[in-house]
Amino acid sequence: MTENILAMNKFKILSIIAVVTVVSVLLTACGKDKRSTGWEYAPNMYEHIAYDPDQPNTNFKDGKTAQLPPAGTIPIGFVRFDYPNTKEGYERASVEVVNKYIATKQSLADGKILFEHFCSPCHGIQGQGDGLVVQHGFPAPPSYSKGNSSRGGAMKDLTDGKIYHTITYGLNAMGSYASQLAPDERWKVVLYVHQLQKL
Template sequence: MLAMNKIRIIGSACIAVALAAVVSSCGDGRTTDTGMEFSRNMYDPIGYNPDQLNNNFANKITAQTPPAGTVPIGFDKYPYENTMEGYEEASANFHNPLERTEKNLKDGEVLYLRFCQPCHGESGHGDGSIVKLEKFPPPPSYATGNSSRGGLMKDLTDGKIYHTIYYGLNLMGSHASQLSPEERWKVVMHVHELQQR
């Protein structure tokens, strides 16, 4: 009998505590206060938003103009313009900085097959899968074709190939946004391999 009373007392106390918790958590419907917040800094960022007023600067603007000559992170500054003169300058002055290794050659082949093969073909003869649809004219063969800018495709230099990858030419669009500078150089390395086949 004493054990039954203890169970009832403990049960009644638990119900009373639960009821008090439910009632105290409910608002009166007239306030927008959410009470205490857990981890407030997850909602309020420490940094300023670009369009937010900022008293740290004299003009009160957060998004300041970058200093002259700076380059954004991840942006590569290509010094040659998309002109015939720029193309020739790149040919004379722009050379592959990567060492010719098996890994770089293999990486270049993989990138070429992913980005260039649909038009230029696996062996570089202008017989890619898109060309086989007969909706696009074939690009010239790296080994035997004539470049639309003059000269033979097999004589293209590092700088000329890189310039064409960066800006594109004719129906070929620019691949500057798809390939990093290092990846472009690896593709250049593979194209030189195809020029000899």
């Protein structure tokens, strides 16, 4: 009989614990705010305290978060090309700008791949101005080995600076390739164009 009383007491205690647990869960889960996710653990992990660039910010006089960089600063990795998109800038680049790359087997191979991807649709694989775009009725660019530049002089005599300036800013129907080709890629294309000038 004593064993039955102990078993009944254990059952009552377990039942009370279960009821209290269920009631606690129901009371804490059924709050007034239906959108509440409950307690938060480390909210700074997903609720950032930094300002977004387009948010107002009282820390600055003009009230903007996105601030202009100080005058004369250059972003890391940016290479300046201080020659304007003018005839004078083109001529000055011709005299002052020299390719920093040497024509090695690898740099020429890289230049060839870049030329074929970006330049050959107009200039043709051999640089003769007979690319696919020309075959569809667009004006042909001059041949690198036989043609004349619209700025004067033979295409075979174009210098590093003139070619780089043209790739950077474009000329006539050719648009700028500054956004498609990084400065080092442009220099490799210049090396390859010099090879095409010899054909």
